[in-house]
Amino acid sequence: MIIQLSSLTRCFGSLTAVDNLTLSIPEGELFGLVGSDGAGKTTTMRMLAGVLDYTSGEAKILGCNSRDLTVVQGEIGYMSQRFGLYPDLTVAENIRFYADLFDVPAAERIARTRRLLTFSGMAPFTDRHAGRLSGGMKQKLGLCCALIHTPKLLLLDEPTNGVDPVSRRDFWRILNDLRKEGVTIVVATAYLDEAERCDRVGLLHNGRLLACDTPQNLTKLVKSNQRAPSLEDVFVELMGEQELAVPQPSIPQPAEQQPGAEASSPAVSLEQISKHFGNFIAVNGISLTVPKGQIFGFLGPNGAGKSTTIRMLCGILSPTSGKGSVAGFDITAEPERIKENIGYMSQRFSLYEDLTVEENIAFYAGIYRLAPDKRSERTEWVIRMAGLTERRSSRANELSGGWRQRLALGCAILHEPSIIFLDEPTSGVDPLSRRRFWDLIRTLARGGVTVFVTTHYMDEAEYCDRLALIYRGELVAVGTPDELKKERAVDGVLPSLEDVFIGLIEEHDRT
Known part of the structure; x- marks a missing residue:
C-alpha cells in the first residue's frame, strides 16, 4: 500500500480535527476526499505530506512513518490550498524554480512545461509576474508547478478551486494520464462532479470517515424514484437534512432609492x-x-x-x-457614490482573519457609517443570518469556509445596498454551504436587490x-x-x- 492509516487522530487543544481515521490506498489509485467545511480534509492531507504530525495512531506513506518522510520526500508531490508561488517571479520563472527543485531533466522539463502551459491557458502569460495574476490564474500556475515532476504520490488539496470548467476538464485529463503512469493520487475537492471521476471516494465529516467506496457504490446509499442519484445527493443525505434546515431570518427589503437614480x-x-x-x-x-x-x-x-x-x-x-x-x-x-450604494464580496471573502466575528462586523459598520442604533440591529441580523450566534467571539481564521462565506456576505450587505457584487463567492465551499448561500441570494433578489x-x-x-x-x-x-x-x-x-x-x-x- 502507498498509504496505510490506522486509527489516525489529530487534535488541536480540545478540538479533534481528524478522529480515528483508518484507510488504505494502493498504488496507482485516484482517491477523492470530500467533506463539509472543517471536516478535516486539509488536516489529513497535511499529515499525509508529513508537514503536520499526528496526535495518535499510525500513518505510513511509501513505507515510511509520516513523522519522518525525509527518505521519500522527493517522491511526494504536494499542492496545498495556498501553494507557494513567488509573486516577484514570472510564470515561467516559478515553473523553472520548481523544475530545478525536483531535478527535472532538461528534455522532460521542456515538453512537460509546454504541455502544462497549454492545458492551463497560461502560455500567453509566461512573462507576467505571479503577483499580478488573478486568483484563478494563480491557482492554475500552482497546478503547473505541482505537476512539473512525476512523483510516486501526488497530494492535491482542492487544486481546482476558482479554476474555470475548461481548465478543470483538461486538468483531470492530466491526472488520468498520471494514473496510467502508476502515480497514486489523493485529491481533496469541493466539486462533487470531480469526485465522481475518482476510483474511490472517502467522505469526511467532523473528522470521521462516514463512507468510503467507489462513486457507483456510494450512490446506491441514496434511494430515489425520480432520477439516478449523484454524489452530491449522497453528500447531502449523509450529512443530514438538519444541516439544510437551519432557520434563516427574513432578508430585509433593499434601502430606499438613492437620489440621482430614477426608478x-x-x-x-x-x-x-x-x-x-x-x-x-x-x-x-x-x-x-x-x-x-x-x-x-x-x-x-x-x-x-x-x-x-x-x-x-x-x-x-x-x-x-x-x-x-x-x-x-x-x-x-462618481465612484465614491457607487461605493456607498453597493455591496462587494471579493474572491477572498474580504474578512480580517485576526478579528472576531463581532469585530469584523463593527469594522464594516464603521466604514458604512451606520448610526449607533442601526449598527446594533444590523449586527444581530448578520450574526443570525450567518448562523454564528455561538461563535460571535471567534476569530475569522477559526471559522470554516461556509461560516466565513456567510459572514463576508453579511458584512457586504450590512448597509442594505440595492446592488451587490459577488466575485466567485462559493469557490471551494462544500455543497451544503453553497445551497444555503444561494437560498440567501434568491431571497435577496425577491426583495428587490440586484445580484x-x-x-x-x-x-x-x-x-x-x-x-x-x-x-x-x-x-x-x-x-x-x-x-x-x-x-x-x-x-x-x-x-x-x-x-x-x-x-x-x-x-x-x-x-
Missing part, C-alpha cells in the same frame, strides 16, 4: 467599456444592461476580465474608455436570471440559461451549460 433606470449599464494595463487589454468594449432585482451571472475562464470588470463597476478601477453607471451613478465621475455574481459552478449559473460570457476581455454571449442552451441545441437535444461554455470558447478561438 426606471437599470441597476447596471455599460457602453463600450474597456480597461488597459499598459499594452495588455483586460476588458475590450463591453456593453450590457442589468435590470433591478435580477440575478445576473458573469461567466468566463480565469483571466477573461471578470474581476477587472467588477472592480470598474464598484468604482475601484477607472475605465480606460467607454461609459457606464451603477445604481444611477457614473462609474468614472451581480461570477461563478465557475455551472449548476449555480442555472440559478441566474441571465448570463453573460466574457472571454479574452470580450463579451461572447448574453442570455438566459435556457436561451443559451437552445441556441446550441443539436437535433432538439439541449446541451449542458458547461458544454455551451466550452463550445463558445472553442468557437471564439477558431474565429
Whole structure:
C-alpha cells in the first residue's frame, strides 16, 4: 500500500480535527476526499505530506512513518490550498524554480512545461509576474508547478478551486494520464462532479470517515424514484437534512432609492467599456444592461476580465474608455457614490482573519457609517443570518469556509445596498454551504436587490436570471440559461451549460 492509516487522530487543544481515521490506498489509485467545511480534509492531507504530525495512531506513506518522510520526500508531490508561488517571479520563472527543485531533466522539463502551459491557458502569460495574476490564474500556475515532476504520490488539496470548467476538464485529463503512469493520487475537492471521476471516494465529516467506496457504490446509499442519484445527493443525505434546515431570518427589503437614480433606470449599464494595463487589454468594449432585482451571472475562464470588470463597476478601477453607471451613478465621475450604494464580496471573502466575528462586523459598520442604533440591529441580523450566534467571539481564521462565506456576505450587505457584487463567492465551499448561500441570494433578489455574481459552478449559473460570457476581455454571449442552451441545441437535444461554455470558447478561438 502507498498509504496505510490506522486509527489516525489529530487534535488541536480540545478540538479533534481528524478522529480515528483508518484507510488504505494502493498504488496507482485516484482517491477523492470530500467533506463539509472543517471536516478535516486539509488536516489529513497535511499529515499525509508529513508537514503536520499526528496526535495518535499510525500513518505510513511509501513505507515510511509520516513523522519522518525525509527518505521519500522527493517522491511526494504536494499542492496545498495556498501553494507557494513567488509573486516577484514570472510564470515561467516559478515553473523553472520548481523544475530545478525536483531535478527535472532538461528534455522532460521542456515538453512537460509546454504541455502544462497549454492545458492551463497560461502560455500567453509566461512573462507576467505571479503577483499580478488573478486568483484563478494563480491557482492554475500552482497546478503547473505541482505537476512539473512525476512523483510516486501526488497530494492535491482542492487544486481546482476558482479554476474555470475548461481548465478543470483538461486538468483531470492530466491526472488520468498520471494514473496510467502508476502515480497514486489523493485529491481533496469541493466539486462533487470531480469526485465522481475518482476510483474511490472517502467522505469526511467532523473528522470521521462516514463512507468510503467507489462513486457507483456510494450512490446506491441514496434511494430515489425520480432520477439516478449523484454524489452530491449522497453528500447531502449523509450529512443530514438538519444541516439544510437551519432557520434563516427574513432578508430585509433593499434601502430606499438613492437620489440621482430614477426608478426606471437599470441597476447596471455599460457602453463600450474597456480597461488597459499598459499594452495588455483586460476588458475590450463591453456593453450590457442589468435590470433591478435580477440575478445576473458573469461567466468566463480565469483571466477573461471578470474581476477587472467588477472592480470598474464598484468604482475601484477607472475605465480606460467607454461609459457606464451603477445604481444611477457614473462609474468614472462618481465612484465614491457607487461605493456607498453597493455591496462587494471579493474572491477572498474580504474578512480580517485576526478579528472576531463581532469585530469584523463593527469594522464594516464603521466604514458604512451606520448610526449607533442601526449598527446594533444590523449586527444581530448578520450574526443570525450567518448562523454564528455561538461563535460571535471567534476569530475569522477559526471559522470554516461556509461560516466565513456567510459572514463576508453579511458584512457586504450590512448597509442594505440595492446592488451587490459577488466575485466567485462559493469557490471551494462544500455543497451544503453553497445551497444555503444561494437560498440567501434568491431571497435577496425577491426583495428587490440586484445580484451581480461570477461563478465557475455551472449548476449555480442555472440559478441566474441571465448570463453573460466574457472571454479574452470580450463579451461572447448574453442570455438566459435556457436561451443559451437552445441556441446550441443539436437535433432538439439541449446541451449542458458547461458544454455551451466550452463550445463558445472553442468557437471564439477558431474565429
